[in-house]
Amino acid sequence: MKFTADCGPCLMRRVLFQSRLVGNDMEFDAVRAASDVLAERMDPETDSVRISTEVHRVAYRAVMSDDPYFELKCRADAVAEPFERQLAEMVERSDDPIRTALLGAVAGNIMDFGSGTSIDDPDLFSSVYDDIVDQGLGLDDVDMLEDLIERSPGVVYIFDNCGECRLDAVLIRFLRGMGKRVVGVVRGEPILNDVTMQDAKRIGLDRVVDKMLTTGKFYVGIDWDDIPEDLSEEIRSCGLIVAKGMANYEATSGRHLDVPVVHILRSKCGPVARSLGVPQNVNVVKVVMPEAD
Structure with a gap:
């Protein structure tokens, strides 16, 4: 399934949610890193899961957690x-x-x-x-x-x-x-x-x-x-x-x-x-x- 305009806000909401699960006050860093990747990668011809994967990868690094959930x-x-x-x-x-x-x-x-x-x-x-x-x-x-x-x-x-x-x-x-x-x-x-x-x-x-x-x-x-x-x-x-x-x-x-x-x-x-x-x-x-x- 290709990436849609709806996917952007949904993805960022999840980044914020999971960042707060970690509880180390790094959610701003996670959202900023994820936003940068999203802005660069979002494309209606690209699979939604491929973009989401890269967004979550940088968000996990930003909050320094391998498994926030x-x-x-x-x-x-x-x-x-x-x-x-x-x-x-x-x-x-x-x-x-x-x-x-x-x-x-x-x-x-x-x-x-x-x-x-x-x-x-x-x-x-x-x-x-x-x-x-x-x-x-x-x-x-x-x-x-x-x-x-x-x-x-x-x-x-x-x-x-x-x-x-x-x-x-x-x-x-x-x-x-x-x-x-x-x-x-x-x-x-x-x-x-x-x-x-x-x-x-x-x-x-x-x-x-x-x-x-x-x-x-x-x-x-x-x-x-x-x-x-x-x-x-x-x-x-x-x-x-x-x-x-x-x-x-x-x-x-x-x-x-x-x-x-x-x-x-x-x-x-x-x-x-x-x-x-x-x-x-x-x-x-x-x-x-x-x-x-």
């Missing part, structure tokens, strides 16, 4: 833990278990702290979770997804945020219960409140999947121009990608991949909603098929 990530995982158990019980009782698991996973996508389009405090999650689930899917490709799962040897599941990933775990256990091999993918380095290998091991997420890989680098979402060879091999072997959340959608939309991609997210911002062709703040399960040769 670490404490918030730990809190989010703790808040989401009882919802993981609750969702697992609901899936077990459901007449449509995959849809139930998907709705819970989408609701977790609201844990997108500092974006200005979600909640900024994990403790607010309980006040919005039920309402989001009750809304159902505004874009519903679940039938296509079920068919793809049946026909695919496995699933490469690209995680998004901490906290949210606990609800993803319920969906992943369901997929593995169908006999599918699931390969998880987390960020190569801490960026935003996204899951890293350290985060995955801290909560046992690495044991939920058959194999856990990383994107290999500091990047918002995934850099399809530079992905590790082991990840490329798993994508070819599994034949199906689940890309969770808005950052993975931004990084993947417009790309011509060789396997189907399933986007599971909430359309929290205007540019993403417009790109998906849905209203803002709806639940989305969208299948993108590879283009025919």
Whole structure:
């Protein structure tokens, strides 16, 4: 997805938010450094995630922190833990278990702290979770997804945020219960409140999947121009990608991949909603098929 005028203020708000998480009074330096890069790099023909990555890189350096969100990530995982158990019980009782698991996973996508389009405090999650689930899917490709799962040897599941990933775990256990091999993918380095290998091991997420890989680098979402060879091999072997959340959608939309991609997210911002062709703040399960040769 390309950078839009809306992306600029959203990005700067997040820089300020994460700088204040560090608490060392360096937010002015971070905003100034980020503004300089944004002014130089913003371009409507450039991928939004590429610009965002460079902005966050200099902002992290300015506040002298490798992981400004670490404490918030730990809190989010703790808040989401009882919802993981609750969702697992609901899936077990459901007449449509995959849809139930998907709705819970989408609701977790609201844990997108500092974006200005979600909640900024994990403790607010309980006040919005039920309402989001009750809304159902505004874009519903679940039938296509079920068919793809049946026909695919496995699933490469690209995680998004901490906290949210606990609800993803319920969906992943369901997929593995169908006999599918699931390969998880987390960020190569801490960026935003996204899951890293350290985060995955801290909560046992690495044991939920058959194999856990990383994107290999500091990047918002995934850099399809530079992905590790082991990840490329798993994508070819599994034949199906689940890309969770808005950052993975931004990084993947417009790309011509060789396997189907399933986007599971909430359309929290205007540019993403417009790109998906849905209203803002709806639940989305969208299948993108590879283009025919």
